Amino acid sequence: MSLVDAAFINLERRETPMHVAGLMIYELPPDAAPDFIKNLVRRFRSPVKLGAPWNQVLAKAPLSRLAPAMTAVSQIDFDYHVRHSALPAPGGERELGELISNLHGVWLDRSRPLWTCHIVEGLEHGRFAIYLKIHHALADGVRCMRFVEACHAMTPDQAIRAPWDGTPTTKRKPCAPADPAMTPRLGLGDVAAAVRHTATSMRWSRDHDPELIRPFSAPRSKLNGYVTNARRVATQQLEIDRLKRIAKHAGVSSNDVYLSVIGAALRAHLSAQDGLPDRSLIAAVPFSLRQLGDDANGNQVAFSWATLATDIDEPAVRLNRVHASTFAAKRHIEAMPAPLRPLLTAALAAPATLAGAAGLTQWLPPPMNLVVSNVPGPASTLYLGGARLEALYPVSIPMQGQVLNITGVSYGRHLNVGFTGSRDALPHLQRLALLSRTALDELERAYEN
Known part of the structure; x- marks a missing residue:
């Protein structure tokens, strides 16, 4: 773990949780079935073999406080990591903002992989949202954009994919970094x-x-x-x-x-x-x-x-x-x-x-x-199982x-x-x-x- 990544772990406090998130707002497909959201939640909760960073937990080691490290786990509780919420009426920007504000102040459980995904239905004008939260030690802004792109398609006729679908189960060898300083x-x-x-x-x-x-x-x-x-x-x-x-x-x-x-x-x-x-x-x-x-x-x-x-x-x-x-x-x-x-x-x-x-x-x-x-x-415009991505907020x-x-x-x-x-x-x-x-x-x- 680099000095910057380790700092996000070591300096985290209850008052300053060190996670970032993406708030994605979607328009339901014109021909969406009544159970579209239910099927989306079911698909996201389907057990799959995960790769980094989705299967990473903090390693328990004597020097973990000084030099934190991540280790992979094989069992993931998808029902815990993928949540399903509904906004109260009228489901406007105010109600969504209050929910996201509350969710963003909650610590990620350090005994589990450091991410959660919330699927939120009930937005006005036939819309829904996904709030995906991940610890900043695992990803910077550019890397988070790669996760977003991985689960979306450029046409509305593609099947639903979760952000962690297709993640290599073994760490892909990265290209030579732009800076030698990024080495451990x-x-x-x-x-x-x-x-x-x-x-x-x-x-x-x-x-x-x-x-x-x-x-x-x-x-x-x-x-x-x-x-x-x-x-x-x-x-x-x-x-x-x-x-x-x-x-x-x-x-x-x-x-x-x-x-x-x-x-x-x-x-x-x-x-x-x-x-x-x-x-x-x-x-x-x-x-x-x-x-x-x-x-x-x-x-x-x-x-x-x-x-x-x-x-x-x-x-x-x-x-x-x-x-x-x-x-x-x-x-x-x-x-x-x-x-x-x-x-x-x-x-x-x-x-x-x-x-x-x-x-x-x-x-x-x-x-x-x-x-x-x-x-x-x-x-370009992106789609999730036919639902058009309207906006993507960090x-x-x-x-x-x-x-x-x-x-x-x-x-x-x-x-x-x-x-x-x-x-x-x-x-x-x-x-x-x-x-x-x-x-x-x-x-x-x-x-x-």
């Missing part, structure tokens, strides 16, 4: 090297690259409070064509536009609560280190830092500021030796994560205000000291954005989701004019 030989000395390199480059950037955002330069804000295990989940869809059109006009990337939209929404949301810092909020932005075709389990990700320009009111000026910081971050990462890139994440996250686990976040400057990520998903992890996570997944024509927050620390999360659409409208008008 790495240790604390490599992390120290990453720290030294980062410190040197950050000192140089103070004089030569002022747009580069440094870790621990974020202002303290309402987003850096204490997290309980009570969750609030909200969702929003942003049209990818609109993001691309603005990006083309502005000469920036679509991800810059996305970050600017999130910055504008946070500015409006915190201003309404009299909680907007004078200095801009800072986001940690993950990027994948996987090579094309790499299906290895676990996490292959590193982080860069970007301003959200929440101290700027004018949309176009905000976007230019965001772009300047992401461009500087890209230069910094490309100049870093490839083996050190994933270790940078462990090195920079360790102090804040350990402080959060010990309840000491109020004594340290926050390394960032929140995580904002963007995961590429399927471009549900992620708030951490101690970072009470909000915002993750987007592209699917078809939309960027599906999941807002996952600590219910007690960040109220009115759905309002923030609505403000992101308002922010996109304002940015679009700025470039139309």
Whole structure:
């Protein structure tokens, strides 16, 4: 298990469960039988021989607390792992949001494989949902997308497949990873090297690259409070064509536009609560280190830092500021030796994560205000046993000291954005989701004019 994967196990607490999830919303087939959902549940509960990560449990060993490892089990209780729920009437977004918020705050049982799947019927307009939860030590965002793609078809005439169907029962040899640092030989000395390199480059950037955002330069804000295990989940869809059109006009990337939209929404949301810092909020932005075709389990990700320009009111000026910081971050990462890139994440996250686990976040400057990520998903329409996948939302992890996570997944024509927050620390999360659409409208008008 890599340093990052092990951290997700060792730093897990009841207040901060370290699982991620996908919320998939479907339209029933036009000719669906009355027992379509019942048959779907039966199919998902059908015993099959599972491969990693679906058959993995934490190994019980003397040093498991220091060096956690996974071991395979042969017997899986599918009735436990596959749950069947129904929403109360009217089965709208509110009822679904409350259910998913409650489910996402519940720990995964460490004596069993670290995943559960909930099939939810009763959504309005003839729809149903699947909420698939898996421990973050077993999969990063890109790997989770592979699970989604594995159980769907591109035509509606295919039989039902579960996400774990077809998973190799023996671990497939992955292609050569993009970074040698992803091998298990790495240790604390490599992390120290990453720290030294980062410190040197950050000192140089103070004089030569002022747009580069440094870790621990974020202002303290309402987003850096204490997290309980009570969750609030909200969702929003942003049209990818609109993001691309603005990006083309502005000469920036679509991800810059996305970050600017999130910055504008946070500015409006915190201003309404009299909680907007004078200095801009800072986001940690993950990027994948996987090579094309790499299906290895676990996490292959590193982080860069970007301003959200929440101290700027004018949309176009905000976007230019965001772009300047992401461009500087890209230069910094490309100049870093490839083996050190994933270790940078462990090195920079360790102090804040350990402080959060010990309840000491109020004594340290926050390394960032929140995580904002963007995961590429399927471009074509997908089907599950004839049911069309309407939307695919990520549900992620708030951490101690970072009470909000915002993750987007592209699917078809939309960027599906999941807002996952600590219910007690960040109220009115759905309002923030609505403000992101308002922010996109304002940015679009700025470039139309």
